[in-house]
Amino acid sequence: MSVSANDSRKVSLRAFLAKYSVLIAFAAIVIFFAVASPTFLTPANLFNVLVNNVVMLAIVALGLTIVISSGGIDLSVGVSVDMASMVFVMLLAAGYSGVVGVGGGLGAALIVGILNAILITRLNISPFLATLGVLFIGQSTQQLATSGGQPIYLTSGYASDQFNAIARTALFGVPTPVILLIVVTVAVHILLHRSVFGRYVQAMGAQPGVAWYSGIRVPRELSMVHVLCALLAGVTGILLSATVKSYVPLSGNAFLLDAIGATFIGTTLSRERKPSVIGTLLGVLLLAIVKNGLLLVGWNFYWQQVGIGVLVFLVLAVSFGLRRATH
């Protein structure tokens, strides 16, 4: 950003605000809740936020970050979460081992991803409409498979142990889900920001025609994008079931809008409004902390949604508004 000397200070302050509006909002919110609620900054509460609100959403959002980077959208992430969760729970209930359960769950998510990929790359349906269709089909499938949406609870000792093995253990004092999130974050970061595949994804997102004219196998790379997103959502589905020890039909849908919100909040970090792994993680943290904080200061669930909506507007408007002014 080159500027003349006399107003460089004003401009650079604006640029700074524009670039770091998420971080500034983040800091402000943490300070606000720390003052407003005595329990907010306690280790127990932060741990709870991390394990229950951050990890699962973050894994879904990271998958969605890949899709949004490619210029598309996946409205069926919730279906991938649910399908993985459903198959995982059903397999364990039928007495299969945890390994089989995880494999089956991921397989179910994989099928959702492949279905999306076929609709988008073979039938040339726009990602929005293709995944919207899969969302509808996926929701009905769950209701049909569970006699109208009955949850499946697992209480038998063996199966419970399998759940606990995933959700409630820790390695060197770090809970397994958090370790999983770190692994996924590093992997997606390398994939999206360091690999050849990631470059192709960025190119398709920036200008699909240029990608095609550069000899990139656009259909193949796009298929990969959607399969990866579904698989990551599947990981969350399994974590979810392991945490709540059950499968509740359609519970995955809750992730969709939060994941989209987190990814777009994250785009404010980049001048070109490109999604990034770091940005998405920040977005997820912001949403999780606001939800938790509002709960602690006594807002009910519905007011929480209002709070989050206002927050998203503020961050995006401040960031983009200031950025436009600096150009």
Added chain:
Amino acid sequence: MQAAKREIAVSMSDISKRFGPVRALENANLEIERGSILGLVGQNGAGKSTIIKVLAGIIKPDSGTIVINGETVTALSPASVEKLGVHFIHQDRLLVPTATVGEAVFLGHEIGFGPFVSRRAMERKAADLLKRFFGMELPAGTLVKDLTTAQQKVVQITRALAQKASVLVLDEPTAALVKREVDSLFDVLRRLRDDGIAVVFISHYMQEIEKLCDRVTVMRNGTDVGTVDPRETSIDEIISMMIARDVGEMFPKRSVTLGAPVLEVANLRLGGGFENIGFKVRAGEIVGLTGLLGSGAKEIVQCLFGLKTADGGSIKVEGKQLSLSTPVKAVRDGIAMLPEDRRAHGVAIGLSVRENISLASLRRYSKSGLVSRRSENQAVDGLIKELSIKTPHRDALVRELSGGNQQKVAIAKWLSCQSRVYVLDEPTVAVDVGAKVEIYNLLNRLAGEGAAILLLSSDLLELVGVCDRVLVVYRGRLAGTFSGPSMNSDALLAASSGARSNADGVAA
């Protein structure tokens, strides 16, 4: 057409229009007479379409006067100009494909009561009009998309007539028509002329102009350079009026010794596009390719990059037979493409210079799927220097670069790939003169390094200035190959308008 007194329907005088630094029109004049067919000709960029858009109310002129039917009009809009009886048949069909013929004819002027539309009345009236004017019978309720291009033109003309058009402007109406359809369209236009309607006919096809028009206005460099009677003036004279002679020092000289054939095309055929196309491009050679819109020249280039799949024939690069069904294969086989629409297909303006340059050759700079930034940076910096791309640094966004430098980034992408064949599709469109010269220099250097270059261009001066040889395509066939002294813009324009063929008398 020996009307005793000339009745002027539209008179445009001293029209000027600038787009930023570009002078699109400079004191241009156009006079349209009732009961007469006026041809409007000029090279691409001469200002034909701009002056027509001014008349259509799409572009506001900076200065000038427009008089329609004796009335001076100041603010024109597409709606108000239609009310004055001036109608336009634009080049690309502007009918709603899913509408019926009746709906299309009365679009914007529906028949009915209040908010209700009587489709049946419209169908009946449209059928009446079609039959009365053109003797054409279509089943009621025929959809526009089921009509041939010629029939669509007729429907468009009918729409104008239904609204009592007194001036009819047709922009390249024959581009997508076959000979028989052209003849019947001409009959229609002559009939309209005899009924006293003023017709303006814009075309690149000189033979059509000669056959149809009563007068021809020639435009060059944004102004009218003369109006002639085509029965008294030869096509060659008209063409020489169209071409400016001051070429200047735009085209750098070069001397190369040609190597072995790199690109060999034989018997190439595409249904509805072209047939029997064969030529060779040797290492170090720059071969030009030109043809009017719809001639098939564009499609040849698309087939060479796998954007369209040829129906027959062979394409060889360095002796290897290729099957090009996608750009993926073309790139792998060493073919590079500089597309006409730079922003849609050439460079991603939201990505950095570095990301654009390495995009087609990332595998070179990566190990086990991960990009090595060091080797990428090295290669990119080398190319930025080699092509003297003016960019603050390699990570600057391409958006921030000038058009010419963006085009250089697009070329650098293929240099990084070490492509053998460069197919360029109008590489200097929307690039300023200085950058043009740089791009020409770059082409010379590429050729000097042994690349084979095929340059598709509609800028005839550019072709003459840059190429060793120029192939002209006319209605899907090679109409001539020009080199040496026979390669001049008069000859190229004549051949691409179908006026003359094969000046060299030799095949490629």
